[in-house]
Every structure is written in structure tokens, then in C-alpha cells.
Amino acid sequence: MSDSNYTGTSFFLTGLPGLEAVHTWLSIPLCAMYVASLTGNSLILWVVRSEPSLHQPMYYFLSMLAVTDLGLSASTLPSMLTIYMLGLREVALDVCLAQLFFIHTFSIMESSVLLTMAFDRVVAISNPLRYSTILTSPRIASLGLAITVRSIGLHIPAPIMLKKLPYCRNRLLSHSYCLHPDVMKLACADTHINSAYGLFVVLSTLGVDAVLIVLSYVLILHTVLSIASKAERLKALNTCVSHICSVLLFYTPMIGLSMIHRFGRWASPCSRVLLSYLHFLTPPVLNPVVYTIKTKQIRIRMLRLFRSDGAGIREPQDHLFMSASTTNSSVFILTGFPGLDQYYPWFSIPFSSIYAMVFLGNCLVLHVIRTEPSMHEPMFYLLALLALTDLCIGLSTVHTVLGILWGLSQEISLDACISQIYFVHGLSCTESGVLLAMAFDRFTAICNPLRYTSILTNSRVIQFMVTIVLRSAVSILPVIRLKFFHYCRPHVLSHSFCLHQDLLRLACSDIRFNSFYALALVICTLLLDAVLILISYVFILYTVLAIASQEERLKSLQTCVSHLCAVLVFYIPIIGLTMVHRFGKHLSPLVHVLMGNIYILFPPLMNPIIYSVKTQQIRSRMKKWFSLKM
Structure with missing residues (x-):
């Protein structure tokens, strides 16, 4: 040369x-x-x-x-x-x-x-x-x-x-x-x-x-x-x-x-x-x-x-009407973006990109935590569980959301719908539990730093993780009752995936137990976790404000920024979706669908970005892959 x-x-x-x-x-x-x-x-x-x-x-x-x-x-x-x-x-x-x-x-x-x-x-x-x-x-x-x-x-x-x-x-x-x-x-x-x-x-x-x-x-x-x-x-x-x-x-x-x-x-x-x-x-x-x-x-x-029967491909509106009118079948019709059917192929491009980013981002976080010895600590074990939960949330909805936008199918059987409800709500409960455990981790690190390693041992962290998963898996089990309901209303759901309250509205059986149980579950998991997270940060603030040095105060609060962002990214869409379902009956169906997609996709998409930006070890490892100097 x-x-x-x-x-x-x-x-x-x-x-x-x-x-x-x-x-x-x-x-x-x-x-x-x-x-x-x-x-x-x-x-x-x-x-x-x-x-x-x-x-x-x-x-x-x-x-x-x-x-x-x-x-x-x-x-x-x-x-x-x-x-x-x-x-x-x-x-x-x-x-x-x-x-x-x-x-x-x-x-x-x-x-x-x-x-x-x-x-x-x-x-x-x-x-x-x-x-x-x-x-x-x-x-x-x-x-x-x-x-x-x-x-x-x-x-x-x-x-x-x-x-x-x-x-x-x-x-x-x-x-x-x-x-x-x-x-x-x-x-x-x-x-x-x-x-x-x-x-x-x-x-x-x-x-x-x-x-x-x-x-x-x-x-x-x-x-x-x-x-x-x-x-x-x-x-x-x-x-x-x-x-x-x-x-x-x-x-x-x-x-x-x-x-x-x-x-x-x-x-x-x-x-x-x-x-x-x-x-x-x-x-x-x-x-x-x-x-x-x-x-x-x-x-x-x-x-x-991709379909064995070419005759099964119809125009979306005709297909929706024909399936919805068959109320005695155990097949339900998922909804994309009402009134925008002709734009589904275009919508599939950003949605496919978002799912790709969800899978890639959370897999990268898991890979970095697994291969970086300096990250084998309680905080990062909990972060790994958060990434795994976000990955599973993406996997539980990707087939129905992209199936609608790609024009493959809007139909879902009752069994598949109940399974999706179980995983969507169970994983949401798991994410809430992980965020609570991470709040406890920050509370211990700031309020009791000398005993941090003795309190959050590896065995105790594993116990937390197993408890979180078991709580979610067991508490969501009663959704199986949906299998035994009679559905006499048009089988058109209002989202691109199955949700408990969505399917419950279509039943013409006695649904009082499910309604009360769902409310109790939300109060005992999501709401209780949110209150405990809030209490954790009250104690953290009390401890931080007692530190004499302003620089040390800022340094302590800085370690909580990623977790606070993850909490806001998770709870704000949930609160928004709840408000829309309870008080937004006058709103267009499009608003309900958008809020549902934000609730499902926003946390899994943003959490890897938040922790990559704010965690030095992850950021350094990412830069090493691209041969950049720190």
C-alpha cells in the first residue's frame, strides 16, 4: 500500500x-x-x-x-x-x-x-x-x-x-x-x-x-x-x-x-x-x-x-363485521387503529422498529450485566430482572400487534386471548414489584450504606426475585374464570391485544367476582407498590437532606435518577390508561388504542435507554463495542 x-x-x-x-x-x-x-x-x-x-x-x-x-x-x-x-x-x-x-x-x-x-x-x-x-x-x-x-x-x-x-x-x-x-x-x-x-x-x-x-x-x-x-x-x-x-x-x-x-x-x-x-x-x-x-x-x-387459505384474506372492515356478528363463536376480533385501516402497512414500519429496539435494547442490557464482573451486584441483578420482564412484555404482544398491522390476522381464540391476558397483566405486576425492590435497594444504599452488603446479599436478592415472580404468577391465576363465561355481545375488543377489563365487558354472565378481584389486585399490587416506592423516596430525601455537603447530596440523588425515570415511565401510562377507561367514554376509540399501546410499549422501549444513558458501566461497555474512547 x-x-x-x-x-x-x-x-x-x-x-x-x-x-x-x-x-x-x-x-x-x-x-x-x-x-x-x-x-x-x-x-x-x-x-x-x-x-x-x-x-x-x-x-x-x-x-x-x-x-x-x-x-x-x-x-x-x-x-x-x-x-x-x-x-x-x-x-x-x-x-x-x-x-x-x-x-x-x-x-x-x-x-x-x-x-x-x-x-x-x-x-x-x-x-x-x-x-x-x-x-x-x-x-x-x-x-x-x-x-x-x-x-x-x-x-x-x-x-x-x-x-x-x-x-x-x-x-x-x-x-x-x-x-x-x-x-x-x-x-x-x-x-x-x-x-x-x-x-x-x-x-x-x-x-x-x-x-x-x-x-x-x-x-x-x-x-x-x-x-x-x-x-x-x-x-x-x-x-x-x-x-x-x-x-x-x-x-x-x-x-x-x-x-x-x-x-x-x-x-x-x-x-x-x-x-x-x-x-x-x-x-x-x-x-x-x-x-x-x-x-x-x-x-x-x-x-x-403465510396463509394456507387464500380465500381467508378479506378487506379488514368486512372481515371485522362478519366475525363480530358471530357471537356464539369463541373467536374475538382485535382492533388496530379505528378508521385508519388503509394506513396499517405504513404504521407497521415504526411499530416493527419499536419492537426491534425493545428486543435489542433489553437483550443488550442482559448481556452486559452477565459479562461485566463489576455489575454482579444487587442493583444490577434487579435491573436484569427488569430487562427480562420488559423483554417478555414485548414477546407477549408482538404477534397480535404486528399481525394486525401486517394484515395477517385480527382474530384470536378465547384460549389464546386468556393466555395473553395472563402474561400481559402478570408481567405488569412483575415490573411493579421489581421497581419496588429497586426502590428498597436505593433506600438501603443511601440510608444504611454500611450494612448494604449484609442486607442485600445474593441469596436475599434471589428471594426477592422469586417472591416477585410468584406473587405475579399466583395473583393473576383467577383470570382463568374468563374461560367459563358466556360472551353474547359482538366479539370486538378495543385494543391490539387482550386485556382483562376489555374481555370482561363482552361477557353476559355474572362478572362481579372478576371485577372486584381485579380492583383488589390493582390495589394490592400496583397501588401498594406505588405507595411503598413513594415512602422509600420520602426516607431517601430525609436522609439526603441531612447530609452537610451539597455535592454529596447531589451525588446521592444522582444514583436514584434512573430508577425515578423508570418508575415514571411505568406508572404514568398506567394512570393515563386507567383515566381513559374510567372517565373517557366520550373520547374516540383511537385515544383508547393509543394509550393501550403506550402502556405496553413505552416502558420496555425506554428502560434500556434510561439505564444505558445513566449507568456508567453499561455506557462504557457499549462504547467498547464501537471502539470509542471514553
Whole structure:
């Protein structure tokens, strides 16, 4: 890699600068992105090929886009994975030139396909009566051939010209794959012709395509605004949403990368590499997601892959009505976001991300506590139980919440519903007990520090944990009585998961025992725990205020911040949900659903963040994984 190696015919690729120590870990999300890209685009091709209703011009263009994305992923995959998984960075000149040819060719193809899709939308909206006569199958094939010939023809000269250049500078490339400007910079001969030709190709393809796409949407807007009916205008524009998203996914990272290369010499090498990853990895991963979410035929066909009976897939409202009217069945219908059924695929994206963060965050906390000897202390054992409880809360609701948003199923059997009630309420009771035990830990550490180790021994902490779990497991058992009730009202629950009070309202049997027991249980667990936590902090404050030094007072209170945040994160949603259920009958069902989701998801999401931010050992361990200095 020295500058004196003038005759070498190989280059060295770059990963993420400064993060070489964690390249193996970074290979996991990169592999996941490549798997998602290859699987998603292959599924799009399979669905379009096997679904007769999709044999239309728009979906033929979508197939071209999927093929292009597959080609782009396959072009960058070999060098990316060899760097991150195997640590091999050297690439021969011929291999490098072949890679840059395919990367740039498929990039131009994608731009061209997006332009033809814009043309498809112009014809469909501006001239719908002639759509089938303008976009015939032979014409679509001709457009596909023209795109391929233009992309390949324009890029053949680039590697040939680069092959003839001598390379006498440091042969270290600035990306994880070969790009024309990157290789050209390492030549020690006159590269004006190469530079001019590269600029010509970019302007005549990406530049022209972008301008024509913008003009297409100007025509579309002109046509749409002339439509009298607002509903028809929205319907017409809605057919363009997927294409607009794909255009933004392709051009936004590319413009950002160009700006950084031209004017961002101050930017870190890491930011350039990350932007290039966004440019080449984001469109192939997200294009299938965008078109699956927005295209009903593709979405339904995808769902059939996960269901044995394709006829079982109905529109949400019809399905809800038919199931709800069958009051003698033991099947209940869960509710997503009332009135927003058409947006469920979009809602599934943030909800999937939240669940991923819940699982990842709490697993990381458990891993750090297990592997860090300095954290084998009572406070962190209780934190581990809190993380385990949050993890289980996520697991107990993920299948129903995402099942609704992904359109898989809104039905749940009575037995499954009672099981979910048992785990949801039992784990909530467990979390309340853990927070009380953590308050006792803080009380002992501040009010009686000299006896802390003798009071909170390992065996005593284990006894606390076993008691907390047993209290929750035993006290929730009477929910089994729900199994023997007769449900004569419409079987539509008001949340995306089963709750005791929700199911109880649908029963037409005598429910007084369950109602009184539930109230007593709330008072004896959640309310009693909250009162004891409050009393603990009264004693803590009394002790802290008796300390003479202000610095010591602040230091003592600082150790309680994480626990106080966790208590507020847990109890505030519970109080809010209770108030909404008791006094918010005039509120829309959407408010009830939102409060239910906050109650279930907010504590498991926030607790790992709170303890990672406020606990030095966890923070230090996290930073070690990313090779950062404290």
C-alpha cells in the first residue's frame, strides 16, 4: 500500500474508517440488508409473474426495477462482505473495473426505469382511455431493450479507458466497492478525458432523467388539478405515491453524496462511506417494501404465502363485521387503529422498529450485566430482572400487534386471548414489584450504606426475585374464570391485544367476582407498590437532606435518577390508561388504542435507554463495542 509501488495492479477497498475493530459485528446488519434486498426483489418478480392481474404495464416496469435492484445488490455484495466478514480488502484491477462497470450500469438502468414508470403514470392519468393502446407489450419490451442498451453502451468506454491508465499513487480507495471517480483519482496520468466523459454520462442519463421525471409530475399535477372531485384527485395522486417514494430513495442519497464529494472536503471519511451505503443499499432494500405496502394485489399475494387459505384474506372492515356478528363463536376480533385501516402497512414500519429496539435494547442490557464482573451486584441483578420482564412484555404482544398491522390476522381464540391476558397483566405486576425492590435497594444504599452488603446479599436478592415472580404468577391465576363465561355481545375488543377489563365487558354472565378481584389486585399490587416506592423516596430525601455537603447530596440523588425515570415511565401510562377507561367514554376509540399501546410499549422501549444513558458501566461497555474512547 505504499506510494512507491507504481506497477501494482490491485487496489485496497475501505470499510468504515475508525471502526475496523467491529467490522465483524457490522457484517450482521449488512448481511440482513442484502438478504432483505435479494428476498424482497425476488418475491416481487415471483408475484408479478404468477399473478395474472399484475400482467399490466405498470407491473412490468416494477419487474424491471426489481431486476435492476437485484443487479445493483449483486454488484456490491462480494466486496462488501469480504471486507466486513473476512477482512480482505485487496481487489485486482480487472475485478475492480468489472465491478464499477456493473455498479454504474445498474445505477443508470434504475434511473431509466424510474423515468419510464413516470411516463406510465403520465399516460395513466393524463390519457387513461389510450393507456392500453400506447403502452402495449411490444412497446414495453422496446423500452426495456432501449434502457439496457443505453446503460451498457454508455459505460463500456469507462473501464477500457481506466485500464490504460498507470496507477502510481497510494492505491487506497475511499469506498467498499470500486467507483469510476474513485479509481480515476489514483491515476498518475492525464485524466481530463475520463473526467469529461464521466460528467457527460452523468448529465445525459441521471441529469436528463431527473428533469424529465420532474416534468412528468408537472403534467400530472396539471391534469389532477383540473379534476372537479376532490376524492378523484386524491385517488389519482395516490397511484403515484409508490413511484415518488422510489424516486426520492434513489436521487436523495445520490445528491447528498455528490454534494459531499464536491463541497464537503471538511466531512469525515466515515460520513462519505455511510452516504454511499445509503445510495447503493437503501433503494434495493426499500423499493420492495414501498410497493408491497402501496400495491393491494402484491400485498394480498404476499399474505397468501403465510396463509394456507387464500380465500381467508378479506378487506379488514368486512372481515371485522362478519366475525363480530358471530357471537356464539369463541373467536374475538382485535382492533388496530379505528378508521385508519388503509394506513396499517405504513404504521407497521415504526411499530416493527419499536419492537426491534425493545428486543435489542433489553437483550443488550442482559448481556452486559452477565459479562461485566463489576455489575454482579444487587442493583444490577434487579435491573436484569427488569430487562427480562420488559423483554417478555414485548414477546407477549408482538404477534397480535404486528399481525394486525401486517394484515395477517385480527382474530384470536378465547384460549389464546386468556393466555395473553395472563402474561400481559402478570408481567405488569412483575415490573411493579421489581421497581419496588429497586426502590428498597436505593433506600438501603443511601440510608444504611454500611450494612448494604449484609442486607442485600445474593441469596436475599434471589428471594426477592422469586417472591416477585410468584406473587405475579399466583395473583393473576383467577383470570382463568374468563374461560367459563358466556360472551353474547359482538366479539370486538378495543385494543391490539387482550386485556382483562376489555374481555370482561363482552361477557353476559355474572362478572362481579372478576371485577372486584381485579380492583383488589390493582390495589394490592400496583397501588401498594406505588405507595411503598413513594415512602422509600420520602426516607431517601430525609436522609439526603441531612447530609452537610451539597455535592454529596447531589451525588446521592444522582444514583436514584434512573430508577425515578423508570418508575415514571411505568406508572404514568398506567394512570393515563386507567383515566381513559374510567372517565373517557366520550373520547374516540383511537385515544383508547393509543394509550393501550403506550402502556405496553413505552416502558420496555425506554428502560434500556434510561439505564444505558445513566449507568456508567453499561455506557462504557457499549462504547467498547464501537471502539470509542471514553
